[in-house]
């Protein structure tokens with residue numbers, strides 16, 4: 001593909017990404033994969049270049065652009081080399097018209113910028129939400145230790161005791177250490193959230209929103225595979241991915257339980273007021289993960305954000321009923337919005353007098369409201385809010 005043809009391909013893909021964002025269609029990475037599946041003539045360099053252009057344009061534009069061309073024109077305004085590729089060549093984009101309007105640059109749509117601002121996220125901190133994510137792994141202490149591990153590529157030791165950072169794009173899933181369950185891919189911020197939860201061997205722990213088990217595996221390692229660890233989710237597909245991961249990690253203690261939305265407690269009746277720890281890694285807007293999925297800023301609506309807050313309240317209420325006297329709830333969202341963070345804990349404490357917030361003990365993170373917050377700029381992690389509430 002010529003450089004101009006790559007720009008045109010990126011424009012076509014951006015049209016699909018915009019449509020997907022407006023209509024809750026497929027995410028950008030899936031659209032890009034499908035696009036190239038039908039265009040076998042594109043080589044790996046072409047794919048990489050087009051992908052890079054698409055993500056640069058998504059990161060660059062604040063409000064959702066009218067078209068893919070408008071998004072790319074915005075990028076062209078800031079980059080002469082891209083502007084020069086609007087040359088009208090056979091497979092390239094038509095030349096830029098005099099009255100053509102580029103999309104508007106910025107972090108996110110205006111309403112979301114205001115929400116972030118009200119949550120204390122602006123300027124450099126907000127901009128860093130759209131930076132590039134690192135590749136972090138957690139050394140699985142059930143099978144290895146960080147100091148004794150000899151990985152094929154150099155790795156930086158991070159503050160979390162089992163965390164290592166590798167060059168972005170490293171194919172760790174091809175490594176023996178990964179196949180043998182000695183390392184798991186887990187963002188440093190997610191590892192911090194698990195440290196804050198402070199699961200200990202012999203405890204009864206419920207991971208209420210376990211998904212495919214990223215944090216469950218971390219809890220199992222912290223517990224030394226001793227005690228009870230029940231991983232729950234309402235999504236059968238996600239939860240079914242946990243068992244093979246747990247087998248690889250040697251985390252035999254993990255039990256899984258599929259829940260029905262709205263009758264979660266029925267499936268957990270035998271654990272009423274029995275848990276030392278309930279982890280609520282709640283569904284959220286994912287504003288903290290825009291480094292990985294920048295088009296998330298275009299997919300979110302005020303209505304969806306409100307629905308997440310209601311679901312987070314419901315999940316905290318369920319967790320309260322599972323927590324034993326003296327036990328604790330760890331509430332985690334990968335969001336930097338207070339409406340999915342400290343506000344939810346404040347509302348929970350209003351409804352539940354028998355609980356009080358505790359400062360999470362972690363080597364990284366800034367106190368924020370009733371918990372701590374991690375962000376890409378100050379901590380080099382995905383954005384997270386983490387709070388601990390203890391039952392009297």
Ligand SMILES: C[S@@+](CC[C@H](N)C(=O)[O-])C[C@H]1O[C@@H](n2cnc3c(N)ncnc32)[C@H](O)[C@@H]1O
Pocket residue numbers: 208209210211212213214215216232233234235238259260261262264281282283284
């Ligand atoms: C943030 S994700 C969990 C990520 C996971 N803990 C990890 O570390 O990889 C939130 C999960 O909550 C699940 N979920 C949504 N509604 C739920 C409900 N009512 N009860 C339990 N889980 C629910 C979703 O299916 C999703 O897997």
